[in-house]
Amino acid sequence: MTAGPGTPGGAGPGPEDEWSRIVSDLEDVRRAGDRHLTGPRDWSPGDAAPGGPSAGAETAEDPGGAEDDDTPYSPDPGPVTQGLSGGALLSWTVLVGVPVLLVVLSLLPGSLPWWAIVTGLVAVVGAIGHLLRSLPEDRDDLDDGARV
Incomplete structure (x- = not known):
């Protein structure tokens, strides 16, 4: 009996490899989608270009958008909703x-x-x-x- 793709000892990529590729692609899309929420000081124009100098290369020193991804957006309440005198x-x-x-x-x-x-x-x-x-x-x- 021969081992098929996805089984131990098989020739093709396993489901775990495929899953990790899908998750990494989704994280890249999420980072690119959340870029508009960060201010202009948080990213450089090189980040917006695909294949730019920092495309996909985040390090521990450069937080990029990794720390800001999980923080929810909360708008300024403004003068109307600040309460009654x-x-x-x-x-x-x-x-x-x-x-x-x-x-x-x-x-x-x-x-x-x-x-x-x-x-x-x-x-x-x-x-x-x-x-x-x-x-x-x-x-x-x-x-x-x-x-x-």
Whole structure:
């Protein structure tokens, strides 16, 4: 019985050799695809040319893109998503919390004191006033409000 390709003692390349070739090709493609995520200081123009001086020749001293390959891209959150100011957070909490508190207290047995209702209404009106006052004032007449 003769040994065929892929068996021990066979003449052709084995599945392990083929697998390692496929994996190395995929790593080269991945490095080339992630090059756009690194800044201009991380790679030189010679890296972009196929067969250039550093094509496929990464060393331990030159990290290239090997260390950056596993780090996920996280964009700058920008001014919109950095959170609310303390006053705006307090105003929204009062605007939502006081009516809910008044409804829960009114469901309890007994009557709700008049000063609790007045205090709640004043707090809600103050919160609405604060939120309206904190709106931006520099709006163009032709602006439809969309931001890019």
